[in-house]
Amino acid sequence: MAAIYFSEAIVMKLNAIYIGDCIKILNKDIKANSIELIFADPPYNLSGNGLKWKGNKTGGDWHMVNEEWDKMTAPEYIIFTRKWIEGGYKVLKDNGSIYISCAYHNLAEVMIVLKQFNFKINNIIVWQKTNAMPNMTKRVFTHSTEFIVWAVKGKKWIFNYEELKNINPEKQKNGSLKQMRDVWAMSLVQGKERLKGANGRALHPTQKPEEVLKRIITASSNKGDTVLDPFLGSGTTAVIAKKLGRNWIGIEKNKKYADISEMRIKNTIYPSSLQTC
Ligand SMILES: C[S@@+](CC[C@H](N)C(=O)[O-])C[C@H]1O[C@@H](n2cnc3c(N)ncnc32)[C@H](O)[C@@H]1O
Numbered sequence: 662m663a664a665i666y667f668s669e670a671i672v673m674k675l676n677a678i679y680i681g682d683c684i685k686i687l688n689k690d691i692k693a694n695s696i697e698l699i700f701a702d703p704p705y706n707l708s709g710n711g712l713k714w715k716g717n718k719t720g721g722d723w724h725m726v727n728e729e730w731d732k733m734t735a736p737e738y739i740i741f742t743r744k745w746i747e748g749g750y751k752v753l754k755d756n757g758s759i760y761i762s763c764a765y766h767n768l769a770e771v772m773i774v775l776k777q778f779n780f781k782i783n784n785i786i787v788w789q790k791t792n793a794m795p796n797m798t799k800r801v802f803t804h805s806t807e808f809i810v811w812a813v814k815g816k817k818w819i820f821n822y823e824e825l826k827n828i829n830p831e832k833q834k835n836g837s838l839k840q841m842r843d844v845w846a847m848s849l850v851q852g853k854e855r856l857k858g859a860n861g862r863a864l865h866p867t868q869k870p871e872e873v874l875k876r877i878i879t880a881s882s883n884k885g886d887t888v889l890d891p892f893l894g895s896g897t898t899a900v901i902a903k904k905l906g907r908n909w910i911g912i913e914k915n916k917k918y919a920d921i922s923e924m925r926i927k928n929t930i931y932p933s934s935l936q937t938c
Contacts, residue, residue: 675887675908678899680919683891683912684741687748691910696752697819697886698907700877700898702762702869703745704731706738728866730914742770743777745891750778752889755815758783758881762869763808771810780812784843788873792848809873811881819881828879841880847872856895856921864921865895874901882907896922900929 671692679686733741749759759780761771768785775782786809793805826838833839847870854871856864874897882888884906890898893911895918902909903926913919 673910675910676903678893678896678911678913678919678922680913680916682914684744684748686912687745687752687891691748691752691889693751694754695887696889696910697754697757698878698882698888699749699753699757699759700762700874700888700890701745701749701759701892702867702890702894703742703767703892704728704733705764705766706731706733707764707766738767739770739774742767743774746771746774746778749891750780750814753814756817756819757814758818759812759814760877760881761810761812763810765804765806765808768808768810775810775812780814781816782810782812783818784811785809786811787844789844789846790849791846792851809877811877819883819886821880821883824879825876828875841876845873845876856925865918868895869897871897871901874898875905878902878905878907893922894918896925899926903929903931906932 671690673690673692673695679690746759746761753759759775761775763771772782788807788809790805790807793803796803822840825841829839829841831839831842850868850870854868856868858864878888878898878901882902885908887908887910888898888902889910889912891912893899893913896911899909899911899922911919911922913922
């Protein structure tokens with residue numbers, strides 16, 4: 662599967678998963694100024710209480726994300742955020758974009774660090790989750806949004822405005838194409854798209870909708886460009902990058918999730934119109 666990109670100092674694997682800590686791998690194994698687009702879905706640092714909801718009607722029992730990789734103190738989390746974004750800054754090309762998935766838990770840290778590195782913030786996309794879980798505490802408004810911060814390193818970023826219009830499901834009143842807005846209404850991953858094990862439980866607790874990645878990769882990269890995901894999880898970014906004819910690099914520290922991604926990517930068909938690229 663892996664093509665190899667040679668440079669004087671680093672032999673960089675394309676279309677491959679690196680297993681390990683993204684902070685080390687970004688610094689050691691990925692060439693500086695080599696990547697057009699980063700999509701990052703980092704730990705939001707929200708795990709801890711292991712809430713469960715048995716008999717949830719929208720897709721079986723619901724278990725709140727409760728993973729070791731998602732538990733840091735507040736000072737640890739800001740240091741972690743700074744280190745991986747610094748690695749991302751190094752590997753991005755001057756026309757490169759970074760999209761970072763956030764919830765209200767980590768939006769502030771991500772924004773502060775992006776500003777410290779002098780990234781220009783282009784949008785904060787709001788993902789309105791149309792099938793958000795009800796709030797069990799009944800003490801706050803029901804959380805139904807996540808955010809995707811789009812930031813750029815230089816002034817010549819890629820933005821495929823017309824292609825986005827073509828894939829925008831929203832239309833003008835007369836049926837004609839419409840600009841893509843920064844509020845995206847779509848459901849949490851469910852049905853056939855949700856990867857599940859033999860016991861019916863999700864194979865990854867935070868699998869992102871393919872539609873989110875389709876919009877981001879279409880917007881900010883071109884065919885043949887390289888898309889990097891430092892927190893690959895179940896491989897959503899790589900799967901969509903492959904479908905859209907982009908090269909991809911995934912980093913994942915959990916071997917079990919890397920294996921799930923590998924299998925999912927292998928089963929993804931590369932469009933025949935792009936076979937010769
Ligand atoms: C929020 S999930 C990403 C989910 C992914 N977007 C998907 O669609 O499946 C974050 C992932 O990052 C991994 N991870 C956490 N810390 C990491 C680190 N320092 N380096 C690499 N991977 C890490 C976790 O194992 C987890 O699979």
